[in-house]
Every structure is written in C-alpha cells, then in structure tokens.
Amino acid sequence: MIPRPCVAQPAAIRPGPVPRALGWLLLVAGLLVGTAAHAAPRLVTVDWGIAQNLTAMGAAPIGVGQIDGYRSWVAGPRLPSATREIGLRSQPNMELLSQLAPDRILITELYAGQADRLAEVAPVSIVDVYFSHGDGDSDVWDSTIAAVKKLGRIAERPAAAHALIARTQSAIQKQTARLPADTKPLLIVQFVDESHVRVYGDGSLVAATAERMGLDNAWQETTTRWGVATVALDRLARISDARIVVMGPVPVGVTDKIADNRIWQTLPAVQHTPPIYIPAVWSFGGLPSASRFARLIADALVNAQTKAPAPDAGWPNAAPEA
Structure with a gap:
C-alpha cells in the first residue's frame, strides 16, 4: 500500500490585526462617506x-x-x-x-x-x-x-x-453710535432718470434699517408693496425740512444733467442742506443690505458734518468707495 503524502491542513482563518496605516485609511474613508451623505445642498x-x-x-x-x-x-x-x-x-x-x-x-x-x-x-x-x-x-x-x-x-x-x-x-x-446728534429727517432717493426718482419709505428695508438707527424718514406718503414710490422731481418740493440722500447707482448721464436741472436746484431740501450720496444698497435684499446701508449712511452723515459742502450745485463731486 502506497502511503498518501501527508498534507498539512490549513488552520481556520481568523482576521488578524489591521495594520495601522490601513486602519487610518479605513477611518478617513468612513468619514468621507459620512460627509458625502450629509453634504450641504446645492x-x-x-x-x-x-x-x-x-x-x-x-x-x-x-x-x-x-x-x-x-x-x-x-x-x-x-x-x-x-x-x-x-x-x-x-x-x-x-x-x-x-x-x-x-x-x-x-x-x-x-x-x-x-x-x-x-x-x-x-x-x-x-x-x-x-x-x-x-x-x-x-x-x-x-x-x-x-x-x-x-x-x-x-x-x-x-x-x-x-x-x-x-x-x-x-x-x-x-x-448708530456714530451718528451726529442733530440729523434731519432723511429723504432717500434713487434716480430713475433726470426727471424721476424712487423714494424709499415705509415698507422698504433701508427705511426699516434707518428706523432702527433712530433716523426719521421724511417721506410719509404712500409706497408700493416694496416700500418705494416713483415720483417726478417736483413732488419733492413739498418737503423742506429734510436731508436728501442720493443712493446709487446713478444712471449714465444723469449726474451731468442734474447738476444743471433747475427743478432739482430749487428743491427746498437741496437749498437748505447739501445732499449726500451713498453707493448702491439692494433694498429688496437681505440682512447684508441692512448692514451695508447702516455703514454707508453713518459714513456719509459723519463726513457731511466734518467736511465743507461740495462747491457744485447740490450734487456730490465724487461718490465714496463702496
């Protein structure tokens, strides 16, 4: 009888210790899978x-x-x-x-x-x-x-x-803490063309922000759902005790035309107090617009108090930095 060769039988396979490097890789992979599963929505x-x-x-x-x-x-x-x-x-x-x-x-x-x-x-x-x-x-x-x-x-x-x-x-x-104590009510406008402006009143974000700063709004007439009223320049003649705030952007060519516009020059608010200018604020926007308006209006009012009025006829020489 020919003896059969003795073949060693393999021991039961048991999981051995995972090498340290491989363990870290598995951990990182698990974290990445979890992050992907909870990724911020696009x-x-x-x-x-x-x-x-x-x-x-x-x-x-x-x-x-x-x-x-x-x-x-x-x-x-x-x-x-x-x-x-x-x-x-x-x-x-x-x-x-x-x-x-x-x-x-x-x-x-x-x-x-x-x-x-x-x-x-x-x-x-x-x-x-x-x-x-x-x-x-x-x-x-x-x-x-x-x-x-x-x-x-x-x-x-x-x-x-x-x-x-x-x-x-x-x-x-x-x-608010920076504002001059004797600020007049504000008439906040944005030019549509050389003859018409949007006036920001009750219901607008800029007016709501101004109110939280303790600033009065000179426009007390009706506004749209968005808190604005589009009016001809001569409608502003009814308001005398106010400071006009021109909010950008100003349409191309309007600055030159307004500088010689007789209606604008004879507005009581323009004659009594030099208007000030602030760059664009998206009044139909969110909280960043509120912070932006607060900073820009405070800067403009402080600068108006400390600097001499612009020599031209009621129009700022240059817009401040945005």
Whole structure:
C-alpha cells in the first residue's frame, strides 16, 4: 500500500490585526462617506436677496441670475468665483440649470410664475419678504429675519443664519453710535432718470434699517408693496425740512444733467442742506443690505458734518468707495 503524502491542513482563518496605516485609511474613508451623505445642498436662486443672504451664511448658491447686475446693485457680499451665471432672473437658462444639477431652486413670489418650469429641474422653494403674508402689511424687518431663518434651514445652516442675524444687529448698533446728534429727517432717493426718482419709505428695508438707527424718514406718503414710490422731481418740493440722500447707482448721464436741472436746484431740501450720496444698497435684499446701508449712511452723515459742502450745485463731486 502506497502511503498518501501527508498534507498539512490549513488552520481556520481568523482576521488578524489591521495594520495601522490601513486602519487610518479605513477611518478617513468612513468619514468621507459620512460627509458625502450629509453634504450641504446645492442651491440655485434667481433672486439677489436670497443670494446675498446665503453667501453671508457661508452657503453661497452654485448658480445666480444676472451676476453682473448683482455686482452693480447689490455689491456685497461678493459671490464666489465658482458661482455660475444662469441667465436672466426672469428667464433662466434651463439647459444650464440642468447641467448644474441643483438639489433645490429658490425663488420669491415675484418669480412664482416660473415655479412649474423650474420644478422640472429640481424642487422649488419660495422664500419671500414682501409677499410673506399676502397682505402687504407685514413688517419688512420681521419678514427679512424670518426669511433668513428659513434659508438657514434649507441650507442646513441654522446656526449660521442666527449668527448672521446677530452680526447684523451688532453692526447696526455700532453705526448708530456714530451718528451726529442733530440729523434731519432723511429723504432717500434713487434716480430713475433726470426727471424721476424712487423714494424709499415705509415698507422698504433701508427705511426699516434707518428706523432702527433712530433716523426719521421724511417721506410719509404712500409706497408700493416694496416700500418705494416713483415720483417726478417736483413732488419733492413739498418737503423742506429734510436731508436728501442720493443712493446709487446713478444712471449714465444723469449726474451731468442734474447738476444743471433747475427743478432739482430749487428743491427746498437741496437749498437748505447739501445732499449726500451713498453707493448702491439692494433694498429688496437681505440682512447684508441692512448692514451695508447702516455703514454707508453713518459714513456719509459723519463726513457731511466734518467736511465743507461740495462747491457744485447740490450734487456730490465724487461718490465714496463702496
């Protein structure tokens, strides 16, 4: 009988200790998987106010409508270079939206007519200030705060939203402390052309911010849902005890025309107190606009008190830095 060769049988295989380097790799991989599972949502918006709030919370949208317009009218905070242009706010580029593959598209009631079309790309949420209660009587400040909190929930950054609210309140208090004690009521206007202005009154974000700074608004007439009234220059002749604040941007060519405009020159508010100029503030926006307005108006009023009036006829020689 031929003996069979003796073959050693393998012992039961048991998992041995994982090498240290491999253990670290597995740990990092697990963390990355967890992070990806809870990644911040990719948000797109056609509205500049929503865009500035999200950016201020560190949750900048991946796409925004009319970015060049945002830079001119909103100014800050700056959008990251990675934020993509998605076309007109009123008619975004649907193909580009699809390519961006957002998790959610954010609009206001102003763009509600686009909701069904946008929903073909991603779920749509409405975050509004001026239409939040449907009656136009809600306080714009409270509605703005509520909108920021809602955006914080959508962006999964509720703590950042509350931090933005706290920073804004602190910034307004800081600028309020700088104001001259004898400031006249303000008549805040923005030129439409050489003959017409938008006047900011009750219901506008800039007026709400001015009120929190203890500043009076000289415009007590009716305004639209957005807190503005578009009027001819001669309507301002009814207001004498006021300081005119010209808010940018000023349309091309208007500065030269206003410098020689007899209606403007004879306005009581222009004759009695030299007007002041501040750069653009997006009054239809969010809390960054409130902080920006507080800083700009405090700077302008302090400078007006310490510097001699401009020698030209009621028009600032140069706009301050934005």
